[in-house]
Amino acid sequence: MKGSNRVVDMLRDEAWFSRMVEDHLQSLYAFIHRRSMGLDNGLSSAEDILADTWAIAWQKRAQAPDEQSLESAWLYQIARHLLANHIRRTQTLRKHAATLDPEIVSTSNAESLHILDEEVKRIFALLSSGEKEVLALTLWEGLEPREIALVLNSTPNAVSLKLHKARKKISDYYEKESQSQ
Amino acid sequence: MSFDDFVARFKKHDPAASLETNLTPSQVAQQSMDREVSNVTPISTWTRKRKVISTVAAGLLVAGISGPFMSGAMTASGPERFVFGTSPEASGQMRSANESMLSSDMKIGLPYMGSYYIYESDIELSTQATSMMAYRIVPRDDAETIGRSVARSFGITNLKVSEYDQNSLEFASDDKFFNLYLSDSYTSLNYSDYTNDPWKECYQVIENPDGSTTSSGRNSDDVQECNPVVENLPSEAEAKRLAIDLMNSIGVNARNFKFEIWSDTAYVSVTATEYLDGRITPMSWNITYTSNSEVAWLYGSLTELEEISEYEVISETAALRRANELNVTRIENFKSDIGTNDLIDVEPTYSSEGDTATNEPGTIDGGSSEPNPGTTDEPSKPIDEPTFTFEPQIVHVTKIELTYETFWLADGSVVWLPTYQFFGYFDGEDKNEVYMLGSIVALIDDAIDLQSLYGQSISARLLD
Numbered sequence: 001m002k003g004s005n006r007v008v009d010m011l012r013d014e015a016w017f018s019r020m021v022e023d024h025l026q027s028l029y030a031f032i033h034r035r036s037m038g039l040d041n042g043l044s045s046a047e048d049i050l051a052d053t054w055a056i057a058w059q060k061r062a063q064a065p066d067e068q069s070l071e072s073a074w075l076y077q078i079a080r081h082l083l084a085n086h087i088r089r090t091q092t093l094r095k096h097a098a099t100l101d102p103e104i105v106s107t108s109n110a111e112s113l114h115i116l117d118e119e120v121k122r123i124f125a126l127l128s129s130g131e132k133e134v135l136a137l138t139l140w141e142g143l144e145p146r147e148i149a150l151v152l153n154s155t156p157n158a159v160s161l162k163l164h165k166a167r168k169k170i171s172d173y174y175e176k177e178s179q180s181q
Numbered sequence: 182m183s184f185d186d187f188v189a190r191f192k193k194h195d196p197a198a199s200l201e202t203n204l205t206p207s208q209v210a211q212q213s214m215d216r217e218v219s220n221v222t223p224i225s226t227w228t229r230k231r232k233v234i235s236t237v238a239a240g241l242l243v244a245g246i247s248g249p250f251m252s253g254a255m256t257a258s259g260p261e262r263f264v265f266g267t268s269p270e271a272s273g274q275m276r277s278a279n280e281s282m283l284s285s286d287m288k289i290g291l292p293y294m295g296s297y298y299i300y301e302s303d304i305e306l307s308t309q310a311t312s313m314m315a316y317r318i319v320p321r322d323d324a325e326t327i328g329r330s331v332a333r334s335f336g337i338t339n340l341k342v343s344e345y346d347q348n349s350l351e352f353a354s355d356d357k358f359f360n361l362y363l364s365d366s367y368t369s370l371n372y373s374d375y376t377n378d379p380w381k382e383c384y385q386v387i388e389n390p391d392g393s394t395t396s397s398g399r400n401s402d403d404v405q406e407c408n409p410v411v412e413n414l415p416s417e418a419e420a421k422r423l424a425i426d427l428m429n430s431i432g433v434n435a436r437n438f439k440f441e442i443w444s445d446t447a448y449v450s451v452t453a454t455e456y457l458d459g460r461i462t463p464m465s466w467n468i469t470y471t472s473n474s475e476v477a478w479l480y481g482s483l484t485e486l487e488e489i490s491e492y493e494v495i496s497e498t499a500a501l502r503r504a505n506e507l508n509v510t511r512i513e514n515f516k517s518d519i520g521t522n523d524l525i526d527v528e529p530t531y532s533s534e535g536d537t538a539t540n541e542p543g544t545i546d547g548g549s550s551e552p553n554p555g556t557t558d559e560p561s562k563p564i565d566e567p568t569f570t571f572e573p574q575i576v577h578v579t580k581i582e583l584t585y586e587t588f589w590l591a592d593g594s595v596v597w598l599p600t601y602q603f604f605g606y607f608d609g610e611d612k613n614e615v616y617m618l619g620s621i622v623a624l625i626d627d628a629i630d631l632q633s634l635y636g637q638s639i640s641a642r643l644l645d
Binding site: 135 | 191358375381477
């Protein structure tokens with residue numbers, strides 16, 4: 001076991017990690033920011049979670065995917081866990097316990113997404129938590145189903161089903177809208 | 182309008198589209214390699230604080246309400262007063278978001294900038310107090326035993342178990358896969374069976390440069406165009422019956438659940454929500470059936486509950502009052518603390534024409550927005566302190582419902598307590614746009630330590 005760890009350490013050394021940070025720093029920051037805008041401290045929380053994500057990525061580098069194209073999904077997975085912890089630790093208590101702050105609504109990452117366009121927000125609200133998450137990861141992070149599956153610890157098939165459902169719900173909404181006009 | 186229009190607008194309004202961190206990759210890499218995750222130092226110590234006004238506004242509404250971690254053990258008959266804290270599990274550990282515990286109708290992105298909320302009821306609220314049972318979630322640490330039991334329910338043999346991390350176990354057999362999460366004292370279950378995936382033909386096998394292959398999803402835009410082949414799809418009634426049988430076989434009492442069924446040409450999806458004493462809980466299951474009534478996907482929680490004791494519950498009228506007192510008290514406390522609150526870091530910005538602060542309207546009043554003719558020749562300099570203004574926003578409550586929600590106690594235990602959920606709409610907006618506004622604990626003042634819950638003393642003033 002120790003031997004295999006040494007091999008990992010050799011392959012995933014500081015140069016490897018520096019390259020990964022260089023490649024993914026901004027996109028990871030954007031990912032976290034989109035999900036932390038509604039949290040207390042906003043950007044400050046995003047930066048703390050960003051720091052934790054990279055620290056964990058370094059500590060758990062042995063678990064990093066071999067395939068470079070899956071690195072961002074792996075990092076999002078770590079960040080998503082940390083966001084969930086952060087939301088639970090700092091806000092879920094308030095939500096469940098007491099607050100009526102409409103901006104504090106859920107421990108789900110997708111539910112904490114901040115959407116500015118009123119109509120998009122209204123339509124997005126029609127979707128389930130899972131559908132929102134999958135759609136956001138597709139449209140904002142530009143991930144494919146197999147990458148999303150890694151982020152969500154799911155399968156590409158389940159992800160595609162959610163995408164299909166989301167697309168159908170949105171299309172149905174527009175169809176009803178056009179019929180009522 | 183079409184789905185493509187939605188996509189375009191969604192992308193256009195990306196709140197992080199032009200955002201970049203000031204941190205350099207080399208700085209981040211070095212700091213990360215030097216850090217111990219168990220002893221995380223906030224990144225704010227690495228770098229200067231930012232001047233982001235919108236973030237400050239978001240912080241205002243929640244500042245100062247985090248409760249201190251207080252000790253307090255639960256007795257066999259339950260505590261006289263619940264003392265709240267954060268779960269010890271939450272600190273420094275990676276855990277899965279237990280999505281099955283989430284309310285499905287939570288809404289997102291509601292307005293909050295520069296305002297606080299006053300709740301007014303459009304309906305006649307009850308003044309009748311009542312009582313409800315409180316429940317404790319029994320921690321489970323027998324994931325492998327549970328997993329093997331679940332596997333038997335699915336008829337899985339030759340089960341392989343691999344530890345995923347300290348909070349979950351993965352189980353796999355051929356094309357079947359499931360995992361159990363033990364985080365937060367819940368035991369959540371995710372199951373999938375690739376062989377039953379109606380879209381399995383829509384995926385491509387990609388050959389990697391090293392000769393290995395990867396099963397890849399097709400581009401999401403193509404998914405709708407790929408028509409799955411499905412045979413002998415169960416009826417909605419059959420799917421419900423199958424779901425009940427399956428849940429019972431896994432050890433979940435399906436009689437406590439209410440069922441909703443959603444079907445398409447390729448699958449029938451059953452969602453079961455648990456009710457206790459007629460009240461909705463955060464617990465739900467979802468089972469998706471496809472060809473020949475086989476399960477393609479499932480998620481749920483194998484949480485065990487035990488009764489604590491029955492507690493007095495405030496009336497709907499008192500709940501509304503408690504909500505308003507919370508919001509007003511919180512804002513007042515923030516105003517009094519604002520000079521010393523180090524969470525807030527506001528640096529007024531300056532227009533090029535003079536020395537007038539130009540903060541975001543309606544959020545932070547940094548002074549007059551009109552240039553002062555008498556000072557335009559003087560060099561720019563910061564104003565002393567920005568002042569904060571808040572406008573109350575009326576929220577109309579159209580429905581209040583008693584439910585159960587999850588709380589973490591100071592001793593680390595997890596409980597379900599009676600909670601009022603509020604539904605309504607925002608003043609000046611469409612009455613038909615009803616949101617799930619939020620929730621507030623429903624136990625009487627004497628049964629809860631409000632200070633640990635809110636970080637401040639408030640009361641529902643039950644004797645009014």
